[in-house]
Amino acid sequence: MREVFHQSLEEVQSRLVEISELVTVAIDKATKAFGTSDVALAEEVIAGDSVIDEKSVELDELAIEILAMQQPVARDLRIVVAALRTSASLERMGDLAEHIAQLARMRYPERAIPKGFKSTFEQMGKQDVEIARQLTELLRTQDVAIADAIRNADDEVDELHASVFEKVLGAQTAADAAAVVDATLASRYHERFADHAVGVAKKMVYLATGDWIGPGESEH
Amino acid sequence: MREVFHQSLEEVQSRLVEISELVTVAIDKATKAFGTSDVALAEEVIAGDSVIDEKSVELDELAIEILAMQQPVARDLRIVVAALRTSASLERMGDLAEHIAQLARMRYPERAIPKGFKSTFEQMGKQDVEIARQLTELLRTQDVAIADAIRNADDEVDELHASVFEKVLGAQTAADAAAVVDATLASRYHERFADHAVGVAKKMVYLATGDWIGPGESEH
Numbered sequence: 001m002r003e004v005f006h007q008s009l010e011e012v013q014s015r016l017v018e019i020s021e022l023v024t025v026a027i028d029k030a031t032k033a034f035g036t037s038d039v040a041l042a043e044e045v046i047a048g049d050s051v052i053d054e055k056s057v058e059l060d061e062l063a064i065e066i067l068a069m070q071q072p073v074a075r076d077l078r079i080v081v082a083a084l085r086t087s088a089s090l091e092r093m094g095d096l097a098e099h100i101a102q103l104a105r106m107r108y109p110e111r112a113i114p115k116g117f118k119s120t121f122e123q124m125g126k127q128d129v130e131i132a133r134q135l136t137e138l139l140r141t142q143d144v145a146i147a148d149a150i151r152n153a154d155d156e157v158d159e160l161h162a163s164v165f166e167k168v169l170g171a172q173t174a175a176d177a178a179a180v181v182d183a184t185l186a187s188r189y190h191e192r193f194a195d196h197a198v199g200v201a202k203k204m205v206y207l208a209t210g211d212w213i214g215p216g217e218s219e220h
Numbered sequence: 221m222r223e224v225f226h227q228s229l230e231e232v233q234s235r236l237v238e239i240s241e242l243v244t245v246a247i248d249k250a251t252k253a254f255g256t257s258d259v260a261l262a263e264e265v266i267a268g269d270s271v272i273d274e275k276s277v278e279l280d281e282l283a284i285e286i287l288a289m290q291q292p293v294a295r296d297l298r299i300v301v302a303a304l305r306t307s308a309s310l311e312r313m314g315d316l317a318e319h320i321a322q323l324a325r326m327r328y329p330e331r332a333i334p335k336g337f338k339s340t341f342e343q344m345g346k347q348d349v350e351i352a353r354q355l356t357e358l359l360r361t362q363d364v365a366i367a368d369a370i371r372n373a374d375d376e377v378d379e380l381h382a383s384v385f386e387k388v389l390g391a392q393t394a395a396d397a398a399a400v401v402d403a404t405l406a407s408r409y410h411e412r413f414a415d416h417a418v419g420v421a422k423k424m425v426y427l428a429t430g431d432w433i434g435p436g437e438s439e440h
Contacts, residue, residue, distance in 0.1 A: 064297060064298065064301055067287065067297055067301070068293045068294065068297050071291040073288045074288065077284060077287055077288050078284065081284055081287070081304065084301065084304070084305075085304075085308070088305070088308070165401060168397050168401060169397050169398050169401065171397060177388050177389050177391060177400050178389050180397050180400040180401060180404070181385060181388060181389065181400060181404050184400070184401050184404040184405060185404060185408065188405065188408065
């Protein structure tokens, strides 16, 4: 029974890694689509999100099957519950990448990226891609030291998010409303993306050490 | 054992109802705080969110305990897993009410509600409060007919959300950047709030009928 459970967990883990890899590709492409107004690339992200959704539902079904058939308790049970939550977070991160791609598509053929914000969104996207890569690595290796790197990168995303609003509100010239809407939403999506990754990382640390950093979100 | 499980489920249900009631109060107060720039009311919502967070964590612990001690299978297992997810959605709805309150506090003593958007946000808030009330009722009665009412109200919120952007982008006068940011974020928070309620309602219908409306989100 113990051996069966161990194999099941390995299956869960490899599927989480797979979904996290798809999410990494999605946020990478979405950032590029948004930065370069590449509508074909945006379409790829949008079409690809249904694959992430399906794989997430399949993983949930597997986790529920494991609960039913193997009835884990104590730490084993918490690992399976954490997998359910991680699946939900990854699914949501995929949605957020899709939303960024939708912004790029919506404004096409105009540029989605508002004037003066190019480098900020490039940095934000770069951090989110790095966070997604690190999250994949954390899920693969269970090396909780990676959680710190994710939190640090999230702090940078939060700073960039705050800087977007400072820039929008401090602009000398009258703002183009569409640009302000796009900057606000894109920045929010990037910030939420990073926040979900931190949430998953916290759960991994909790499972590994029993040290719960705390409920709720780190968002400001 | 069956009787014990039944009692446990009643406890889970009554706690979900309690959290949903707190979320209803939160979105009601947040809407009023945002509409009238009532910073004291905003502070109440912000302080109250930690209670929602705590109760949500406690409910999760109870659900995990039920899984460990009573090892439910089949539909019983799915009910407990659905409770875990509902708890996460309610916690998030509380966060969104808090974010709306934070917008009111951030702009104080100026008005948070952008000029020309008063009635739109009043309607949006009213719909969200109604949705939260209906969700509480759905959790209390398990009457799946209420799920339709929630979906209809969510459609209205989506329309109001779209109208905010139309109004912002179609404005004749140069937009005040702060007003555009606030309108964008507040509208997004209201829309997400309703969306989470629809997600919970879908799970309830699924549990009651086995008829899964589909994964992912209804958001556009």
